Amino acid sequence: MTRGHLRAGERLPSEADLSKSLGVAPVTVREALLALRGRGLVVTRRGRNGGSFVAAHADPLTFAREAVRRTSRLALRDLGAHYAAITGACVRLAARRADPSETQRVRRRMEHIEELDAEAQRRLLDDVQIEIVALSQSARLTREQMKLQAELSPFLRLVAHETENLRRQGAHLAAVIDAVEAADPDAAGARTELMVAETIDALIRIQATG
Structure with missing residues (x-):
């Protein structure tokens, strides 16, 4: 995100897909997403169209x-x-x-x-x-x-x-x-x-x- 690969509002792949593409354990992905949420760079929405998204202000x-x-x-x-x-x-x-x-x-x-x-x-x-x-x-x-x-x-x-x-x-x-x-x-x-x-x-x- 801070490198500009992802744009504000863009939906992130699932934890399973991130784990597979990055070659790391699912728990590592989960911890990374938690850190990003803590920094306000990622927001998570529940429900049918939910998931993790790049925060709107994450320019x-x-x-x-x-x-x-x-x-x-x-x-x-x-x-x-x-x-x-x-x-x-x-x-x-x-x-x-x-x-x-x-x-x-x-x-x-x-x-x-x-x-x-x-x-x-x-x-x-x-x-x-x-x-x-x-x-x-x-x-x-x-x-x-x-x-x-x-x-x-x-x-x-x-x-x-x-x-x-x-x-x-x-x-x-x-x-x-x-x-x-x-x-x-x-x-x-x-x-x-x-x-x-x-x-x-x-x-x-x-x-x-x-």
Whole structure:
């Protein structure tokens, strides 16, 4: 929702269908939906035409701006530090473990990014980040990254609303792919940390301007 894949008012698949498509246990889906309801992003209606629906106010950019206003500068820095630590560890491991053919497959996802509209570019960058982390061949780290990506994605989206920032994010990820393919864990980690630092700095500037 906060990544813009679903629109306000759109009905979500059933818990069983979500469980099957995401490859997770039904209880995991149930817990995730409960968390989304708690954040006001999903509403549940009973009856014949009931189900779970994206809340009418769940506009991704509006959500992100409100979230930035509610979050202290210290908390933003802490989120960035957590994200950089996990993602940095993942890409360093990917640089040590990834097969070149796997890295090239991820690179091909980026080849035509300029042909996409800004919204599709943002979603692609989110997906590519997960795919790079998956090259670490660590299921635990990949699951943790997916949770972190969901948390940071609205903020990345808000920063990427400016075209130049979107291009910067794309350039950072392309450089991480290069470092992973070159089996250079230090370069992969350093570029990831730079990307996160720039994002947090941009969020603090947005916060300062209200």
